[in-house]
Amino acid sequence: MAARLLWASRVASHLRISVAQRGFASVVLKDLKYADSHEWVKIDGNKATFGITDHAQDHLGDVVYVELPDLGRSVSQGESFGAVESVKATSDINSPVSGKVVEVNEVLTESPGLVNTSPYEEGWIIKVELSDAGEVEKLMDSDKYSKFCEEEDAKH
């Protein structure tokens, strides 16, 4: 369902039809939390999955390479843990929460494009074991994140 929504809004923005009142046409899912460096987090007990948002992948362009961290490595909120390369630009990905890396999406090594086509589902990047559940409070919910993206886009 999310995939179809994503596809629809992508087509809409390509054809320049407004999806809603706002000019902002990327997808923001309601049950996720967001960091201001455009990563999303899905909390599942004390495990968290994250990746980059639709807004981020749209601004990056076609991803050709994803640098994944090693398993067992610890990450801290706001610190970089990997990178994506697109259009000759490597962009750091920052961790929205702190924890220990328990799983990485190896599929991205072969198909980095999944980050573009399915940023919230198949394009997930890593899963961590949370070290501090309280940190999630510092993240934005979907409404706040939509507003944040709107403000950023308006600056241009």
Next chain:
Amino acid sequence: MVGFKNRFMLMEVYLDPEKDLLGEGTPVILTKLNLSEAIKDSILVNFGECGLASCLGSFHVAYVNPVTKLCIVRSSRDEHRRVWSAMTLVRSVGNCPVVFNLLDISGCIRACRDAALKCETEKFNQSGKGLSEEEIREMNRKMRTPRTLEVWKLGTVNYLKSLKLQDKLVSERKANRIPDTLLSLQHPPTYTLGKRRTDHNLLIPEAELKSIGAELHYTQRGGDITFHGPHQPILYPILSLRSIGFGARSYVEALERSMIEFSSLYGVKARAGNKCETGVWVGDRKIGAIGVRISSGITCHGLAFNIDPDMKYFEHIVPCGIADKEVTSLRRETDAQLPSEEVIHEQLVTCLAKVFSYDDVVVKEDPSAILNTLEDDD
């Protein structure tokens, strides 16, 4: 007490709505940069290079208000009549026919500012209904601090040193201790690889590099293998993408546009690359390369444009990993007389500043001093 005297001229710029635009696009919005370019061009045309050189020292567009169309221009007292007449002779700014009218002239900025304030208040009172949405947005944009680009002209710099300098500047920019900065330099013969470490695209063994006088470096930037060397100007913009409102893709596209704009100065029709072929091409030949790193929204590395590098060095690599396409240079693409390297670097910088809509470009005094301190930090 005051040894050096200036004159501040308050000018009103009339944009004639009846007249047709001279070119494509919407009417130009007045900025310090496009006004100063138009005035400098007029001085050059009417007073020659000598006239321009003598005016440039103190010439500065101090204030521009695109809504009321007022601007304050500073000039030295000795040259102000020249600048004034050149301004009167300006026919267009960008694609818009304009006429300049002098409203006030004074020896200090304060008096000029007071006159400007008075004039603008009159205009707002006259306009009655108040400002349109568009104009209010413009005013708010003016109220914000003007965007300045600080340019460091560094000459030829060893690659590792430039990496260290960039690291330092990126953290300074992140902490907001410096404005958007642009490094303008060249490297001694150097091959560099990107994050993907595609060293299979280096066609000679690493051991042989020394014999051809080149170094090899692995970097964190995007992109494949490339060569840097003399007669290839390089620009490393250290910018905060968030304050410009760009993402990675739009940033890289703007870098491409800067190089395309620069090529057009010499009549060379360059174009942006197709998908997966980022860079600037003339036909099927690559003339400009891009490789960028973005961390926490601050950019480093940047672009390289071939003016007249030793093309033999490119034979030892598969440039940018694209096997069946040639590499070319400005020298090869045009018969035009090329000016000195310093002028070329300046033109490239100006094109970038224009594409990124900077209000002001400031050249840093003696940047090489910083380079020397980097050695000690090791």
